[in-house]
Amino acid sequence: MTEPDIQNVIEAALLAAGRPLPAVELRELFDEFDRPELEQIDAAIAALTESYVGRGVELQEVASGWRIQVREAYAGPVSRLWAERPAKYSRALLETLALVAYRQPITRGEIEDIRGVAVNPNIIRTLIERDWVRVIGHREVPGRPELLATTRAFLDYFGLRTLDDLPTLAQLKDVESLGVQLEFAEKLPEAAEIQAELVATGDLEVEADADAAAAGVAAAELTPDAPAAAEAG
Numbered sequence: 001m002t003e004p005d006i007q008n009v010i011e012a013a014l015l016a017a018g019r020p021l022p023a024v025e026l027r028e029l030f031d032e033f034d035r036p037e038l039e040q041i042d043a044a045i046a047a048l049t050e051s052y053v054g055r056g057v058e059l060q061e062v063a064s065g066w067r068i069q070v071r072e073a074y075a076g077p078v079s080r081l082w083a084e085r086p087a088k089y090s091r092a093l094l095e096t097l098a099l100v101a102y103r104q105p106i107t108r109g110e111i112e113d114i115r116g117v118a119v120n121p122n123i124i125r126t127l128i129e130r131d132w133v134r135v136i137g138h139r140e141v142p143g144r145p146e147l148l149a150t151t152r153a154f155l156d157y158f159g160l161r162t163l164d165d166l167p168t169l170a171q172l173k174d175v176e177s178l179g180v181q182l183e184f185a186e187k188l189p190e191a192a193e194i195q196a197e198l199v200a201t202g203d204l205e206v207e208a209d210a211d212a213a214a215a216g217v218a219a220a221e222l223t224p225d226a227p228a229a230a231e232a233g
Helices: 004-018 025-026 038-051 072-079 091-103 108-115 121-129 152-157 189-199 211-219
Strands: 057-062 065-070 087-089 135-138 146-149 204-206
Touching: 004 025, 004 038, 004 065, 004 211, 025 038, 025 065, 065 072, 091 108, 091 121, 091 146, 108 146, 121 135, 121 152
Parallel strands: none
Antiparallel strands: 057 065, 087 204, 135 146
16 A cells, blocks of 8 residues: 555544544554554654645644644634534633642642632532543542542543643643633534533633634633544544
8 A cells, every 4th residue: 555545544534533543543444454554654644744734724643642633723713613602611610620630639628728719519520521530549538538630531622642741830821721612622412411501500601702712712822622623523
């Protein structure tokens, strides 16, 4: 199989999958009698990445593998494909998520000590239901509180390969720099149900101005799942 053929198969698979695909899984797509080596897969991915330079989409590696996504600079205009008003999470939820990301593993009590206020149970429940946070164990102290940590889905959503890719605390002006904008993510099939529930609990704030919200995506310091959820498929 020629190099262009390998690139075409990989590109088509990434567009069709609707999720990140690791190199090993991409290799398994080829017939076993004509299957390229992993080095050839890596070379094809590198070539595709180069071919997307200067275009509206890019090839991005995240925790779960590779995906084709909309470039952050064009997320605002593309978000207007959907008529629904964009939404963003409350500051309290963002602060909680940031503390889990940077201080994990961490307990709910430790989050409350740092923030100085009680954590609404709905916030933790929301983070777990979104598969951004999970319980990884219990701290061996009286009451054995749950230890919270981020998930692979969290890394994928924010376009990160590992936690080492998180910006340093010095680089973050405030928690809003996490850029949790849901213009694209809220278009998932279960979005309406999730959004209605979050609005009811006060953990979701709906933007009144779609243009202002779209601009917020382009200004985000971290690229969240906004471009990723715009993948074909």
